[in-house]
Amino acid sequence: MALLTCMLAFASCSLAGQAPPQQRPTAVPRPALAVPLGAAVNYNALINDARYRDLLRATFSMVVPENEMKFDAIEPEQGQFNFQRADAIVTFAEDNNMWVRGHTLVWEQQLPAWLTNGHFTRDELMRILKEHILTEVGHFRGRVKTWDVVNEALAGTGLRDDLWLRVIGPDYIKWAFIWAHEADPQAQLYYNDYADQDGPKADALYTLVTNLRSQGVPIAGVGLEMHVDARQPPDAQAVAATMRRFAAAGFQVAITEMDVMLQHLTGSLQSQYQTQAAIYRAFALDCRQAPNCKFFTTWGVCDQYSWIIAATHHADAPLLFDKNYQPKPALYAVTGAL
């Protein structure tokens, strides 16, 4: 009976303790998809915009904080951890029966000034990174199921010349995964990057993760970002081949940050939307048809909050919902494919 109660309430409640369900079911049933559809969450919109929250919980089964789990947000001063915003996103997800992907533990960007200006030795930076990862992953242990442990470490075919590589050396990648696994052995650990075509960078990515695996590093999967300019989308067959290659090597994959920028297209808005929908459909189908593709995430919910507008200083409409919260052809293309 307790099991039935838990299942009916969509809650992951403790049978041993017979605790009542803590989580509310979703207000609107989400489409039942074979591949989970997720979205990056803009914290300010989540807190301040009820229509945004409604759209999120009605459409997506997974969330990833767009900025609130990055190094500068979590550890703004050395040794002082601030989980308030990230906790709010995780609590929203739990309240709505969504799962959470953590993004990201190690990246060259969004680092606090104390870290970038600190002139630390290798041993000091190793200790800082270890404490950061153990504290952050430990804080969310059991609540964040998947982590982007290392983000965009490749620049072309080599490792990016960033703080981590310069001070620690290439081993920082291996240690980041080992420490994340130590903090939550159940979490699925991913390497995330935008090497999503079949060029030299995709080969470098394959070499990087298979080398880590051969050293016993606990890496479960590879995130393929998929920020696309509609004028020149990647080849969907090449992406499918990349997914198959990782499947053969025993890696999960996921589309982790998809959006489709329209600002370089001409023609009517409706024709641009159709072009965009076709691009989304192609990569959603890649994911649906790959045996190892575990989820499909868009980098935002609706157009008015997309990072692309701030980054390019240009109007755009890259997501599945428009700036008036209305579904676009891309939404039906993605949900149909998944």
Ligand code: G3I
């Ligand atoms: O928080 C500050 C705020 O205090 C300040 O007033 C404001 C003024 O510009 O900036 C705010 O920080 C911004 C932050 O987003 C939060 O809004 C940064 O300037 C801005 O650069 C930052 O952009 C984020 C970007 O990563 C950083 O490189 C985007 O929102 C975020 O969507 C983007 O996400 C990345 C993924 O993490 C990794 N893959 C690529 C993807 C797109 O670049």
